[in-house]
Structures are given as structure tokens and as C-alpha cells.
Amino acid sequence: MKRLNNRALGILRVELQGDTQGDVGERVMRKLLLQELEGLARQEGTPLTEVQLKRIIHNQYPPFNKTVIERAAKANQPSKGRTLALTLGAIVAGGAALTGFVFLANLPYPMIRKPIAQHAPMLLLPSFLSMDHNYREAIALVEQSDQLVNQATSVADLELGQEKVTQAQHHLDQLPVWFLGYYPERYCTFFGCSWKFTHDEFETARKNIGRMDVVLFQEKNAHQELDEVLEELQTARSQYRQATTHRGAEQALLDWQDAIDRLELIPRQTLAGELARTHLNAANRDFREARQSLNN
Known part of the structure; x- marks a missing residue:
């Protein structure tokens, strides 16, 4: 922030340049005063107050209009909106910096975390x-x-x-x-x-998950096999009932027996295997009755 902003400098410059009274000495004083004010407009710092402006100006050029100095001093003070914006900007910037630092501190790098954990x-x-x-x-x-x-x-x-x-x-x-x-x-x-939280506990949880993944994979394959076999079994039964020749009925019974054999191969330790046992009993019973009926 400049010690003298452009608006205040403009007010003072207009007054100095519009003042044509006095002798050569006074014109020189006005010129030197303007140069000093322009220098203040280039300096960073706290804005000059009315008291400070009056002291600087009257030390150089006592006849300067006090009313103009008051107007310039008022124009030189930052507005409340600007002050609020600067304050909010500083808060946001500080918050962003803090967030960034916390993020950096929590990165998984021991060289960063160890000193932070200590202090x-x-x-x-x-x-x-x-x-x-x-x-x-x-x-x-x-x-x-x-x-x-x-x-x-x-x-x-x-x-x-x-x-x-x-x-x-x-x-x-x-x-x-x-x-x-x-x-x-x-x-x-x-x-x-x-x-x-220990390494052993972590590894145990990992192994349990891995073991269950294997079980689920087996179950998925077993259920897929069960669905296919049950569909084949149902097809063989339908073909047997609809057969119009002895040869057609024999082929349907062969397909029926193949489906029963596949049911027996489904792993017993799976849920699909348990369900297969239930279907297997009924399939064997119906197959024996169908075979006996055909032979008779």
C-alpha cells in the first residue's frame, strides 16, 4: 500500500499547479513540495494521515489551503470495503497455506512425519x-x-x-x-x-480377505456349473417325455445320465454342492423310474 495514493496526489497536484501567486521563491517551494509528494506516492507503507500531510506540506509551503489537505487526507485513507477485502484475502491465503502445510505433514514419508510427530x-x-x-x-x-x-x-x-x-x-x-x-x-x-494396529493383525485381515476371495470364486464357478447342469437336466427330461421313438428316448436318458454325473462332480464343500445333492436325489429317482418304464 502506498503512503500517498494517486487520488490524493491528484488533488494536491491540481492545487499546487493551479496556484500562480507569489514570487519565484514561492514557485520553487511549490515545485519542491510536489516532488516530495510524488516521492511519497512511490513509497510503500501506512497511508499518511491528515496531521502528517499538514506537517509535511506546511513545512514546505505554509500558504497551502487547509481544506484541500483535508480532502486529500480523506481520499488517502483506504475504504472499509478495500480493508475488508485485504483482510479476507490475507485470511484465505493463510488458511490455504495452513491447509497445504497440514497436507504436506500427513504425506506418508517418515522423513517428514517423524519430526512433526515429535514436535x-x-x-x-x-x-x-x-x-x-x-x-x-x-x-x-x-x-x-x-x-x-x-x-x-x-x-x-x-x-x-x-x-x-x-x-x-x-x-x-x-x-x-x-x-x-x-x-x-x-x-x-x-x-x-x-x-x-500391528503388522500381524494387518496380515491376518489380508489373509482372511484373500481366503474369502478364493471361496467366493469357487462358489461362483460352482453355481454357474449348477445352473448349467440343471438346465441340461430339465432339457433331458423334456426330451424324454416328448420322445416318439425308442431311440429318441434312449438318447434323452443318456443326456439325463450325463447331467446326473455332472451334478455329482460339483464340489460338496460349496453351497452349490449342497444344493446339487438335493437335486441329485430327485434326478436319480426320476431317472430310475424312466429307465424302468422304457425297459417295460
Whole structure:
């Protein structure tokens, strides 16, 4: 901010240049005064007040009109709107700088975090909050996934289990590996942690998720196989009922037997395998009756 703004300088310049009274000495004083005022207009600092302007001007040129000085002094003071804008600008700039510094402090680089953790640990609060949230969510979702996947009683359980596994994996991915084995004591002092995140715990959760992914993959393949076999079984039954020749009925029974054989191959440890056992009993019973009927 200039000590004398352009508007105030213009008011004083017009008055000085319009004053033609006096002898050569007074004209020289007015010229020197104008040069000094122009110099003040180039200086950065606090705007000159009315008292300061009067002292500077009257020391150089006592006859100067006091009313003009008052107008210039008023024009030289920054408006309230400008002052407010500058203040808000400074606040915004300061907030942006602080946000940037906090972001930098929370980057996953030990060389940055270690000195901050020692001298200003609360700046790492975003990291602690994020870790706390993702830790709790991951552990809860792993437990829910285990119940749904490993004790599934329906396809709906497996589908919901798949969603929970995906969510748990996401939260595990958000947990910083560089944090493993680190216990944020100061954070927990203020926010009451009831956990200690260790490398073993992290690896256990990872392995559980990996194991459930394998189970879900097997279940998906088994259910796909079951759907295909049941469709083939239904087709073979329909072809048998609609057969008009002995040869056609024999071929339908062969397809029926192939479907039964495929049912028996579906892994018993899967939910689809358990469902296959139910269909297998009925398919075998109906097949024996159909075979007996054809032979008779």
C-alpha cells in the first residue's frame, strides 16, 4: 500500500499547479513540495494521515489551503470495503497455506512425519482419524464377510458377502503400510483408542480377505456349473417325455445320465454342492423310474 495514493496526489497536484501567486521563491517551494509528494506516492507503507500531510506540506509551503489537505487526507485513507477485502484475502491465503502445510505433514514419508510427530503431533490428526476409521471399518467388515461367506445358507448371503469383502478390501488398502506397528499414543490419549494396529493383525485381515476371495470364486464357478447342469437336466427330461421313438428316448436318458454325473462332480464343500445333492436325489429317482418304464 502506498503512503500517498494517486487520488490524493491528484488533488494536491491540481492545487499546487493551479496556484500562480507569489514570487519565484514561492514557485520553487511549490515545485519542491510536489516532488516530495510524488516521492511519497512511490513509497510503500501506512497511508499518511491528515496531521502528517499538514506537517509535511506546511513545512514546505505554509500558504497551502487547509481544506484541500483535508480532502486529500480523506481520499488517502483506504475504504472499509478495500480493508475488508485485504483482510479476507490475507485470511484465505493463510488458511490455504495452513491447509497445504497440514497436507504436506500427513504425506506418508517418515522423513517428514517423524519430526512433526515429535514436535507438533496434532498436525498429524488427519492421518490418525483416517487410520482409526479405516481400521475399525476393515475389522468389522472382515468379521461380517466371514459370517456371510463361510456360513452361507443362500445365494443372497454370498452376494452380500462379496459386497462386504470388496468394502473390507477397500478399507484395508486405505491403511498405510508405513503405519504398521505404530501406535499414535498422543492421538489415543485425546480420543481413547481401544486398539493397537500391528503388522500381524494387518496380515491376518489380508489373509482372511484373500481366503474369502478364493471361496467366493469357487462358489461362483460352482453355481454357474449348477445352473448349467440343471438346465441340461430339465432339457433331458423334456426330451424324454416328448420322445416318439425308442431311440429318441434312449438318447434323452443318456443326456439325463450325463447331467446326473455332472451334478455329482460339483464340489460338496460349496453351497452349490449342497444344493446339487438335493437335486441329485430327485434326478436319480426320476431317472430310475424312466429307465424302468422304457425297459417295460
